[in-house]
Amino acid sequence: MPSNLEATFAALGEPTRRAVVGLLSRGPRRAGDLADELGQSAPAMSRHLRVLRRSGLIAPEEVDADARVRLYRLQKAPFDQMRGWLDEVELFWGEQLDAFHAHVVARNGEQ
Amino acid sequence: MPSNLEATFAALGEPTRRAVVGLLSRGPRRAGDLADELGQSAPAMSRHLRVLRRSGLIAPEEVDADARVRLYRLQKAPFDQMRGWLDEVELFWGEQLDAFHAHVVARNGEQ
DNA sequence: TTAATATTTAACTAAAAACGCAACTACTGT
DNA sequence: ACAGTAGTTGCGTTTTTAGTTAAATATTAA
Numbered sequence: 001m002p003s004n005l006e007a008t009f010a011a012l013g014e015p016t017r018r019a020v021v022g023l024l025s026r027g028p029r030r031a032g033d034l035a036d037e038l039g040q041s042a043p044a045m046s047r048h049l050r051v052l053r054r055s056g057l058i059a060p061e062e063v064d065a066d067a068r069v070r071l072y073r074l075q076k077a078p079f080d081q082m083r084g085w086l087d088e089v090e091l092f093w094g095e096q097l098d099a100f101h102a103h104v105v106a107r108n109g110e111q
Numbered sequence: 112m113p114s115n116l117e118a119t120f121a122a123l124g125e126p127t128r129r130a131v132v133g134l135l136s137r138g139p140r141r142a143g144d145l146a147d148e149l150g151q152s153a154p155a156m157s158r159h160l161r162v163l164r165r166s167g168l169i170a171p172e173e174v175d176a177d178a179r180v181r182l183y184r185l186q187k188a189p190f191d192q193m194r195g196w197l198d199e200v201e202l203f204w205g206e207q208l209d210a211f212h213a214h215v216v217a218r219n220g221e222q
Numbered sequence: 223t224t225a226a227t228a229t230t231t232a233a234c235t236a237a238a239a240a241c242g243c244a245a246c247t248a249c250t251g252t
Numbered sequence: 253a254c255a256g257t258a259g260t261t262g263c264g265t266t267t268t269t270a271g272t273t274a275a276a277t278a279t280t281a282a
Contacts, residue, residue, distance in 0.1 A: 005123075005129065006124060006125075006126055006129075007124075008124075009120050009121075009123040009124040009129070010120075010121070010124025010125075011124075012116075012120040012124075013117060013118075013119075013120035013121025013122070013123075013124045014117075014121075014239095014240090015117055018116065018117075018120070018196075021200060022199075022200060022203075025199075025200040025201070025202075025203040025204040025207065026203050026207060027207050030258080030259090031258075031259060031260090032257095032258060032259075040241095041241075041242070041243090042258080042259065042260085043241075043242075043243080043244095043259090043260075043261080044240075044241060044242080045259095046259060046260050046261080047239090047240075047241080047260090047261095048240095049259095049260095050260085051239095069249095069257095069258065069259090070258080070259070074200075074204055079197060079200070079201060082193075082197065083194075083197065085129075086190060086193065086194065088133075088136075089132060089133060089136040089185075089190070090136070090190060091136075092133075092136040092137050093136040093185060096136065096137060096138050125269090125270090127270095141228080141229090142228075142229060142230090143227095143228060143229075151271095152271080152272075152273095153228080153229065153230085154229090154230075154231085154271080154272075154273085154274095155270075155271060155272080156229095157229060157230055157231080158230090158231095158269090158270070158271085159270090160229095160230095161230085162269095181228080181229070
């Protein structure tokens with residue numbers, strides 16, 4: 001389950017896959033149900049799920065009884081990583097804006 | 112400047128473009144400087160910048176003096192949209208986990 | 223006007239992604 | 253063993269993406 005930002009963002013850059021994540025946020029589901037709900041063929045959905053699996057965003061539930069059925073579940077790690085990246089970017093960005101503001105204030109005085 | 116999630120996530124699914132965003136978070140920069148710092152040819156960088164522009168993640172600064180130079184700057188809206196989407200997903204997800212926890216507690220008693 | 227600089231666009235190539243259909247795997251139930 | 257169900261994979265096709273070189277655009281400086 002290698003969770004890398006590259007694959008995560010790329011996976012979410014596709015509407016069907018974002019919709020899959022949206023549905024899975026409501027609870028785990030089977031591949032076939034996702035295909036039906038999103039109007040995709042079984043092979044197409046299987047491929048989307050593979051992309052999502054490789055990104056680490058989803059994982060098949062531990063198979064218990066019926067191994068024909070794979071219940072997919074959302075994974076937290078990639079979400080944390082994305083938020084971490086966004087936090088980092090916005091942290092420096094904030095400093096930049098602060099510096100810009102200080103610069104304006106230094107030139108024009110407090111508004 | 113249509114800022115849609117699809118283009119935003121897709122744009123960030125590429126390492127060079129994420130690096131561009133990282134650099135721009137430290138302050139606005141010219142296309143040529145970004146190309147140099149990231150070891151990309153000018154045309155390649157120009158294309159990456161077009162993708163980022165179309166996603167809404169960056170915008171060229173209002174041209175002031177020298178119009179040969181385009182200073183690119185990060186835009187907040189797409190970041191807010193991404194966080195909004197993540198919030199929504201994790202909101203439902205949280206409810207799901209809460210329900211699961213309640214279910215476990217109901218079966219096994221408080222841990 | 224001419225040269226120089228910064229950036230984008232055009233045309234092309236190569237690699238990757240997406241989708242349909244058909245075939246295959248793996249398991250269940252009779 | 254056989255049929256049925258759930259899901260994945262192989263293959264051919266079409267589209268998209270990323271990169272290159274060369275040319276075009278826009279602006280400043282001489």
